[in-house]
Amino acid sequence: MSIPVPIEELALPQYDISSITYKPRIQLKGRISRSTIEELSRSKREPEWMLRLRLRSLELFEKLPTPNWLVGVEELDLEELTHYIQPDVERVSSWDQLPSEIRRVYEKLGLPEIEARVLSGLAAQFESENIYLSFKKFLEEKGVILMDMSEAVIKYPDLVKKYFMRVFPPSDHKFAALHGAVWSGGVFLYVPPGVRVEAPIEAFFFVASELEAQFEHTLIVADEGSFIHFIEGCAAPLFKKYSFHDGMVEIYAHRNSHVKFTTVQNWSKNLINFNNKRAILEEGAVVEWAEGSLGSKVSYVYPSVILKGRGSRASIYNITLAKGKTWKDSGAKAYHLAPETSSEVVSKSISAQGGVAVYRGLVKMARGARNSKAAVKCDSLLLDTESKAYTYPKNEIEEDDALVVHEATTGRLSEDALFYAQSRGLTEDEARRLLVIGYVGDILKNLPFEYQVVFRRVLELEFEELGGYG
């Protein structure tokens, strides 16, 4: 039985953090050239294979066309961005060791408290590098590796090389290639066979400058029969000029492993966000993506699964808030390549004040995916007449006995339900907020309690700003 959410009891993220300036140690700006990449790789003391991967990605980036269906990225000018910012801060494993100016940012975001209450590990990235990384000793003793991605490239080259950009190759599209060329930061997580990490591990990404580009890379390898819940959080202060994010998450779920990956994306309202997320599932593996896309100005995110092993299962849950002049393009892709695989996609969008929410999805049942099933449900909630929602589902079915179900609804809040809540003493705004949070309630209830609180609070704050809808 759930209990009423004691919102006031938890230090909640403050998303009104003003600009923070901290002197960088190294910065790479302007046009991305071979020499930029070489300098970046050299500064990270990377092995030759990683430099080659970066240079090959750069070639692909230069060759691949910009997708012609992208909307809202007209102002994106890669030449005016800073692609790598190494803050002049040593990585630490205790909050006290961070410079107070930076520590205060994370305290305002509530991270130290959430870490103490919920997490078994936390990595905090500031600009392009992790400046804080800590995780429980007993997990280290069980062989779990949680490490800064660059450090893992050096320390575990064979393990990393086996998976790095093999799940999501740079050739996939132009911005995957860009990521491959200039990636920095992010974490490597390896969970050994049979190890269950019950308390989640979180990586938190903070963009601290305008015209900054962040390209963190998260790679999770869950070995046979293991379990892990990974959470990523994102925040950025509101700057006068835009910032850019082109991150990547790769998950390799070995036989009978189970990976949950939850994103609480609350970038500032002038950040352009591309996020490349894909998982490969071996036999009997389970992957659950939960994507909360609350912030950013423009967002393109489609968590994907490749169901490669017999009996593998995946779910992809999205909550998308498109408020104000925003374009939120989100969706899911499920490639069923093996028999008896199943996928479930539930997408819920909320459009308000002229916001546009788009669902773009693909279900592919390849030849050989016998007795497989996929269910896609996308609901769009429009809170006024200026806002819009579009749905572009695509099904490719090559196996006769595959079952694919697609449901889509677009609607407004029920006037009867609004009146009902008001008749119990809630103001019109409170009633709307209650119903909107209820609308995404089925997805929220799958999250750890503390993150439900964060989600609810962010939505509530958005609604406080909005006031009544017309």
Added chain:
Amino acid sequence: MVELEVSNLYVKVEGREIIRGVSFHVGGGKITVIVGPNGSGKSSLLLSIMGHPRYTVTQGKILLNGEDISSLKPHERARKGIFLAFQNPPELPGVNILSFLTEAASKLGRPSDIGAVYASLQAVGLPKEYSDRNVNEGFSGGEKKRLELAQAFMLDPSVVMLDEPDSGLDIEGLRMLSRLVRDLASRGKAVLLVSHNPKTLEYISPDKVLVLVSGRIALEGGIEVVRKIESEGFPVIAE
């Protein structure tokens, strides 16, 4: 003691006049019943008193303890102690009973802890585990009615309007309803009840019966009016 007075009330919905010059008053500790044929305006009258935005008061007053509340918003009326148990309560998808009732109770300054929710559910024969279910989602007709009564119990209003609370209730439910209505009146609440069930009305034994026909009060009296309707029907009354 609370007093609700409706004075010469005219109400329009979508340009059509549906309440035409209705006047009555309900005092604290008293039970007033409204009966009438389908479409006579019974539910519309209760929704108008609750402040539904689709219903426009074009003339007359709704007075609560002498104050005209006819221009107040629904939540303001609720906070002044008016409650409506809906004839067809809507579903609130994703909103569970516990969070809904605790939020409503806190807005009205009533005890809003989990124990209060359990007590109100149990008072109407619903298991306390229902607190985890979404409001009215997947509920039978009878369960919806019980949940409405549970809210009346928890939110402790001074004016309780019940719109056909007995439809869909089983025999145990009808007994519980009758007990609850009498209990509300004995605790000084003003009760306004719409019902078609003569047995419920006999058991409740109302202080006053109003017969509403075509938006007007056609007849007013005691329980004998119900007996008259039962034997003669509404058309005779209307004449």
